[in-house]
Amino acid sequence: MTSAPQSDSPKVVVIGAGIVGCSLADELTARGLHDVTVLEQGPLPAPGGSTSHAPGLVFQTNPSRTLTAFARYTVEKFSALEADGRSCFTPVGGLELATTPGRWADLHRKAGWAASWGVRGELVTPARCKELWPLVDESMILGGFHTPNDGLAHAVPAALAQLRRAQGRGARFLDRHTVTGIEQQDGRVTAVVTDRGTFPATHVVSAAGFWGPVIGRMAGVEVPLLPLAHQYARTGPLPELAAANGPRIEASKPILRFQDRDLYFREHNDRLGIGSYAHRPLPVDPFAVLPYDEARARDLDMPSSFPFTEEDWAPSWEDARSLMPALRDAAVDDGFNGVFSFTPDGMPVLGESRALRGFWLAEAVWVTHSAGVARAVAESIVDGHASLDLHECDVHRFEEAQRSPAYVHDRGAQQFIEVYDVLHPLQPMEQPRPLRVSPFHARQQELGAYFLEGGGWERPHWYEANAPLVGENSESTKVPARDAWSARYWSPVVAAEARATRERVALYDMTPLRRLEVTGPGAPAFLQHMTTNNVAKKPGAVTYTLLLDEKGGVRSDLTVARLAPERFQVGANSPADQVWLERHAPDDVHIRDITSGTCCIGVWGPLARALVQPLTRDDFSHEAFGYFRAKETYIGHVPVTALRVSYVGELGWELYTTADLGLRLWDTLWAAGQELGVVAAGRSAFNSLRLEKGYRAWGVDMTEEHSPYEAGLGFAVRLDRGDFLGRAALEQLPPVARRLTPLLLDDPAAVVLGKEPVYVGGVPSGYVTSAAYGYTLGRCVAYAWLPPLPAGTDVEVEYFGEKVPATVAEEPLFDPKMTRIRR
Structure with missing residues (x-):
């Protein structure tokens, strides 16, 4: 074992000099950490990992607020970077096309996310889509979503620009250094061993991309990601593109998504680049990926670039030609299957390992989110916490049952399949199920439980055995009809179960807590x-x-x-x-x-x-x-x-x-x-009833980004009983400028589901966290982060493009004197 470094100054070793490693070195050195070493097994500045072949599409809008914030920072940072006189970001904008009614509805939902998270975007007509992308067949299109601040990140130049900036602050970058071991002592990392020497460290960050599991095994740390190959092809020269672009103009039209056929497009001067998620999953064993020189010796451009599989490409090529008639006389000049990483839930894996202190992961990160991830990890190392909530990306978020190699493989492959799918927020995974069941599972099945899944658990959301109760007291408890989207993974039985809980007694399976x-x-x-x-x-x-x-x-x-x-x-x-x-x-x-x-x-x-x-x-x-x-x-x-x-x-x-x-x-x-x-009552009734009482759900209603006072949880803070972790910070907080606010939708038939933007005076001012129909109240209840507003204030919640009137309410909405609980 190597002894721990004696210096008080942290020594950080970053493994991997792709876009994440270079961004991280830049962010660390900007925060005053100068003893930073970046080790790379390939040659710089293009060492042969995913960064070296990344098409660089940056669509900022995402159902995850955190991923959207990561992408926004990537755009902001790369827009200000240059490498050898070349800008590291081209702000051509983004355009997503809808060719089916389901996709067109989903683009309305996506426009809502953009408004919620502060991204510029607008829904546009087929004619406007044609103006933005003249090659598309307008007759196929129902509409589009245009995001003018999206664009192309040039990954290798961006990595080089940040590498040079970090070097100027004292960081060193060593290529052709293959990591062969991670040394540790007393549960802490102490050094990184390479084929060219050993490097003492107080912090080691694995930013190795799809090689993450290889590095993790050296440290005794599980890295739950699956490398998969993804098809990308370039056409021959197209006169239609040559007229708009030139030697110094790589792209002028928005990056384009044809998600109904799992395709995306970007310009390469007079050629068109096309990426496809339509093919079968192509898993790659990270332990079998060739080193750089051996890959080159076998006629591969780089270790992460596998031979193009024509049979997988054929259907996608026909779909691309149907969208763009100009391609009917074109041909594919070259293509490859590029390797990158997927996790069981499609999110990055970030944070310090539980198994080995000082060993950090910054893995399964796409170029889109690279700068934002690097900033968050650097903040965590230097300050002890990030400025953004990272719980969706936390290395420890997976249950033990979700960390098996089989689970990571199956779910990672499914994430690839679902990249462009329209997914409902309640939509459960299909396999592997059932994985975790409570001791009551057999009885729940006998009662006709409708199961959804969370944390690997089978969780009843309602029971068909209660269907006869739906008609009870029908006039006083009439359940409004739902639109097709909100009716998915819902049943009017939920109302009967909520009513039975309020009027009689119900059994709830709380085992997954x-x-x-x-x-x-x-x-x-x-x-x-x-x-x-x-x-x-x-x-x-x-x-x-x-x-x-x-x-x-x-x-x-x-x-x-x-x-x-x-x-x-x-x-x-x-x-x-x-x-x-x-x-x-x-x-x-x-x-x-x-x-x-x-x-x-x-x-x-x-x-x-x-x-x-x-x-x-x-x-x-x-x-x-x-x-x-x-x-x-x-x-x-x-x-x-x-x-x-x-x-x-x-x-x-x-x-x-x-x-x-x-x-x-x-x-x-x-x-x-x-x-x-x-x-027996299910999770859907539970959620309705808890929102009527104003009970918060951590990770949904509040996170590390919120103080107890903003979240309406000041009652759980006792400042009169001595010190506690975080107390000093609470005492220095500025006045509350936002609050978790209860809303009641005005229309008894209206429903929202969460993450919708909330407008105050016609201006987007916040977003919905949790929402559910309150069957006792006869209104949909929505909690939202908003500026402090008095009860009675009129607001609007945008649901699939429609502004739904709502009113700020006093809480708790139900039984404010707690007489029903305390009896």
């Missing part, structure tokens, strides 16, 4: 320091609290139950919560994920006590078992941990037991509840 056991002599003081509320109460207390980062942003929200003096059960959100706690935990604190070995049933509704009390000898009265209290007891033959909490706004308990006893617990509650009219 993450549960951590925190134990040890230091546990009370540790959790008190890590969270914002007072969790050091007597055993039997339950506390809603927050995890903050150093800048006061909401990393997560937790439910902490103190079950014994040194034992806590913590309800958390993601695997990253456990990693965060473990990184701060002293030696006398032990943290264990108990989710898979346990299960949970939420028993909620005005008859919840009537259901549970006869099954236990303990007193479940309000006086003996108050709200936000915990008790270890028995329900029939089953030992349970009962928490008096409710996220649907009704009386009830979360009942936890071990997985082996879960089915017995379900059957016990189900049999006892028959005379009370008990129902």
